[in-house]
Amino acid sequence: MSVKRVTFASKIGVVAAAAGSAVGLGNIWRFPSQTADGGGAIFILVYIGCILFFGIPLMVSEFLVGRASRANAAGAYHKLSPGTPWKWVGRLGVLTGFVIMGFYMVVCGWTLVYLIQSLSGHLSGVTDFAANFAVLQGDPVKQTVWMILFTLLTTFFILSGVKKGIEQSAKILMPLLFLLLIVLAVRAVTLDGALPGINFLLKPDLSHVKSTLFLDAMGQAFFSLSLGMGCMITYGSYFRDRTPLLKTSVQVAVLDTLVAVLAGMVIFPSAFALTAHPETIVSDLVAGGPGLLFITLPELFNQMPGSMIWSTLFFCLLALAALTSTISLMEVVTVYIHEEYHIPRRISALFVTAGIIILGVFSSLSAPFFNILDIASAKFMLPIGGLFISLFVGWHLDRRLIFVQLSSGGTLKPGILFMKTYIFLLRYVAPIAILAIFIYGLAW
Ligand code: TRP
Numbered sequence: 001m002s003v004k005r006v007t008f009a010s011k012i013g014v015v016a017a018a019a020g021s022a023v024g025l026g027n028i029w030r031f032p033s034q035t036a037d038g039g040g041a042i043f044i045l046v047y048i049g050c051i052l053f054f055g056i057p058l059m060v061s062e063f064l065v066g067r068a069s070r071a072n073a074a075g076a077y078h079k080l081s082p083g084t085p086w087k088w089v090g091r092l093g094v095l096t097g098f099v100i101m102g103f104y105m106v107v108c109g110w111t112l113v114y115l116i117q118s119l120s121g122h123l124s125g126v127t128d129f130a131a132n133f134a135v136l137q138g139d140p141v142k143q144t145v146w147m148i149l150f151t152l153l154t155t156f157f158i159l160s161g162v163k164k165g166i167e168q169s170a171k172i173l174m175p176l177l178f179l180l181l182i183v184l185a186v187r188a189v190t191l192d193g194a195l196p197g198i199n200f201l202l203k204p205d206l207s208h209v210k211s212t213l214f215l216d217a218m219g220q221a222f223f224s225l226s227l228g229m230g231c232m233i234t235y236g237s238y239f240r241d242r243t244p245l246l247k248t249s250v251q252v253a254v255l256d257t258l259v260a261v262l263a264g265m266v267i268f269p270s271a272f273a274l275t276a277h278p279e280t281i282v283s284d285l286v287a288g289g290p291g292l293l294f295i296t297l298p299e300l301f302n303q304m305p306g307s308m309i310w311s312t313l314f315f316c317l318l319a320l321a322a323l324t325s326t327i328s329l330m331e332v333v334t335v336y337i338h339e340e341y342h343i344p345r346r347i348s349a350l351f352v353t354a355g356i357i358i359l360g361v362f363s364s365l366s367a368p369f370f371n372i373l374d375i376a377s378a379k380f381m382l383p384i385g386g387l388f389i390s391l392f393v394g395w396h397l398d399r400r401l402i403f404v405q406l407s408s409g410g411t412l413k414p415g416i417l418f419m420k421t422y423i424f425l426l427r428y429v430a431p432i433a434i435l436a437i438f439i440y441g442l443a444w
Contacts, residue, residue: 014239016171017238017328018235019174019256020173020174020321020325020327021231021232021235021327021329022252022255022256023259024326025104025111026224026325027224027259027263027321028293028318028321029292029294030220031260032263032264032292032293033292033293036268036285037216038210039207039208039210039213040203041201041202041203042205042206042209043217044201044264047221049217050220051225053425053429054386054430055225055227055253056246056253057390057425057429058228059253060246060406060422061389061390061393062232062233062236063236063239063245063249063405064236064405065080065233065236065392066232066233066237066239067236067241067243067245068405070237072233072234072332073090073233073336074087074089074094074336074340075087075090076230076233080397086388089388089392090230092385093228093230093231093385094230094333096381097229097230097330098352098359099359099373099376100223101151101326101329101333101359101360102356102373104322105147105150105151105154105326105356105363106143108319108323109144109146109149109150109360110294112315112319113143114315115319118308118314119312123301123307124308124311126298129296130295133294137367140364144360144365147363148357150323150326155330157323157327158330158349159345173317174255177318178262181259181263182262184300185262185265187300187303187304188265188269188273188300189265189269191270191273191300191303193272194269196281197273198265200272200282214437215379218383218434219378219383222382223382225252225253227382228381228389229381229382231329231331234335241408242408244411245405246406263293266300270296270299270303271285271292274303298311330349330352333352335348379441383434383438386430387431387434387435390427390431394427394428394430395427402419403419406418406419
């Protein structure tokens with residue numbers, strides 16, 4: 001029995017959908033707060049190292065497993081290695097997807113709240129932005145309502161089908177968001193007093209190094225590239241046979257990293273330039289944590305003529321970038337339930353929606369719960385998933401199958417050196433690095 005699965009229609013659609021999954025709140029909200037916590041430039045360096053040494057190889061691997069199996073995150077292992085426990089890696093991924101959505105949707109809700117505040121003109125009248133954010137944090141009902149709305153919006157796109165929903169939206173919105181970030185970064189770095197903020201981003205300062213630096217940077221790399229839970233397996237399963245896997249992975253990783261660094265270029269110069277207390281700025285940044293984006297950016301908009309227009313445009317695009325990420329997360333879990341348990345796609349999406357809302361309510365009510373979901377998924381579940389996928393492709397999967405996938409149905413000729421490097425990275429470098437980072441991070 002072979003059910004014909006959908007594939008992405010156009011070439012740009014493939015990259016756009018994968019990039020749409022990768023680029024999201026992870027880049028614009030989580031990356032700056034992790035960078036603040038991790039001491040600035042040094043965090044970014046380690047982060048980029050993680051992208052190169054295991055981010056890109058693992059993304060190629062997820063795409064490869066997805067396209068070779070044309071199945072969901074767990075079904076893929078089952079198809080490529082029937083009767084083995086590898087499918088548990090896929091199941092762990094599906095669980096991770098739930099955990100991520102359980103707190104991510106809350107932040108998506110915040111972006112909607114800020115979008116409404118911008119549109120209504122409320123935001124440009126605010127004088128104390130930290131207090132404005134604290135009011136939202138202290139209002140679980142409001143957070144819950146907007147979290148539920150965002151979840152339902154995602155469900156709507158999931159039900160409207162893979163091609164129309166994901167591909168079309170990502171193609172137009174990504175470039176727009178990118179342009180807007182460039183404009184904002186230019187405004188931010190030309191503020192009076194922006195220089196220390198630029199230095200914080202570009203000049204490594206060893207005095208801020210934390211013992212969990214590597215664990216934090218690794219977690220952020222997995223989170224930002226949507227790796228370690230089978231999201232890219234699911235998207236890879238929709239790729240066409242000729243889509244080049246390495247090239248697509250590099251493009252997605254470059255775009256994703258550019259957006260994150262650009263977001264830093266907007267947030268840090270603004271934070272340093274606009275703070276009333278430069279002496280305590282670094283500790284303020286760290287303490288600002290999850291609120292950094294929602295406190296610093298509105299301050300920057302207020303420095304710009306037509307602040308209402310800028311902030312509306314920004315929060316609108318941010319919500320849409322978040323939407324292409326939540327769509328990818330919900331897709332993984334929905335198609336898993338649909339294919340593995342033979343439940344209609346529609347019903348399966350509704351189950352998933354209910355599950356997310358339950359977790360989301362707890363995250364809205366309790367900041368510690370929110371943090372546990374964030375830490376458990378980014379720092380533990382995703383890297384463990386990544387560890388197993390590197391072992392699966394590096395040690396278990398048939399080399400010929402890997403070769404066929406990397407040559408994209410014979411249209412490319414991966415050289416022997418390239419193949420050897422790729423396998424070496426997956427067999428040794430990625431697993432050992434991930435394990436070492438765990439052990440080091442936990443030993444403290
Ligand atoms: N990468 C997205 C972001 O940066 C979030 C995301 C989407 C994700 N799908 C994922 C994270 C799968 C981990 C795994 O916002």
